Amino acid sequence: MLTEVAATRYVTPLREGGSLPGIVEADDLGTYVMKFTGAGQGRKSLVAEVVCGGLARRLGLRVPDLVRIWLDPVIGLAEPDQEVQALLKSSGGLNLGMDYLPGSLGFDPLAYEVGPAEAGRVLWFDALTANVDRSWRNPNLLVWHGDLWLIDHGAALIWHHNWPSADASAARPYDASDHVLAPFRPDLAGAVADLAPRVTPDLVADALADVPDAWLADEPGFDAPDDVRAAYVRVLTARAAGIHERITIGPPTPDRPSRAPGWLTGRLDPTRGGTK
Incomplete structure (x- = not known):
């Protein structure tokens, strides 16, 4: 179960x-990047963060x-920015926090x-996890103490926005042509x-146990939060079994360097028109 803390100051x-x-x-004297239930993406983006973070x-x-961060909406009363104040006021109760990594740098494929x-x-x-948000345009990776850290999974698990088609999504391909790590000859x-x-039903269920019931309640087509958890387990374990057969990385093109394995690091295969 995730630790629960209370927000004391919005920075x-x-x-x-x-x-x-x-x-x-x-x-708890910690500093966190907080994501709010009142944000436009809604609670499902927080569910995706918890599930993907737990699986990772x-x-x-x-x-x-x-x-889990408990937010008292009164914190928003002193916030001068009207947009931020409205967000804080609409996000009372449980929200999600990620440990703030001081001194971390955004991933730059030219430098790391x-x-x-x-x-x-x-x-x-x-x-x-059907994550569409790890592209060269928006890597959602940090470098901290020389290591690569994954952040921001709110756009993943896109199929949970349409549960009737979720089981079919397990077989959908994944185009990694724009993936920020495609140039590094991924093994x-x-x-x-x-x-x-390792992606067994028990492992996925363990990650789902960290999602608060309140973020899974009243999901159309399900009777209870545990039924929603079971659906996540079913789709993710089915996807793990065969997604490797449906990952594609497109060939290099003049206007899409992210499609070229090795482009950013000077290790293109000369038979494909690059350098080695």
């Missing part, structure tokens, strides 16, 4: 994200620690080398061998 908004997350301090951690990928093994693991994980075969057998 500043992070305007890079569409959901307007903010940095807050909490009663259980599979050995680096993600900031997550906590990623090995094929790690690139393959991250890309396979994003295919599993997908190694990732599949290591990670796929």
Whole structure:
């Protein structure tokens, strides 16, 4: 179960994200990037964060620690920004926090080398979770103490916005042509061998147990939060079994360098018109 803390001070908004997350301090003396239930994306973006963060951690990928943050809307009364004040007022109760990584830098593929093994693991994980938000335009990766950290999974699990078609989504392909790590020759075969057998119903259910019932309640087509959890387990385990066969990375093109494995690091195969 995720640790629960209470927000004591709203520090500043992070305007890079569409959901307007903010940095807050909490009663455990920690500092967190907080994502709000009152944001436009709604509670499902928080569910995706918890599920993906929990799965990533259980599979050995680096993600900031997550906590449940209790927010008293009164904190918003002193906020001069009307947009932020409205967000705080509409997000009373449980919200989600990610450990703030001080001194971390946004991932730059021109400045940071990623090995094929790690690139393959991250890309396979994003295919599993149908994450459309790890592109070269918006990497959602941080470098902290020399290591790669995964953040911002609110746009993943896109099929949970339409449950009647969710089971069919397990077989949908994943186009990784724009994936920020595509240029690093990701070792997908190694990732599949290591990670796929570990995505068992028990492991996924363990990650789902961290999602508060309130964020799963009243889901159309389900009688109870545990029924929704079971649906996530079913889709994710089915997807893990065969998604590696449906991952594609397009060929290099003049206007889409992200499609070219090795483009950013000068390791293109000369038979494909690049350098080696």
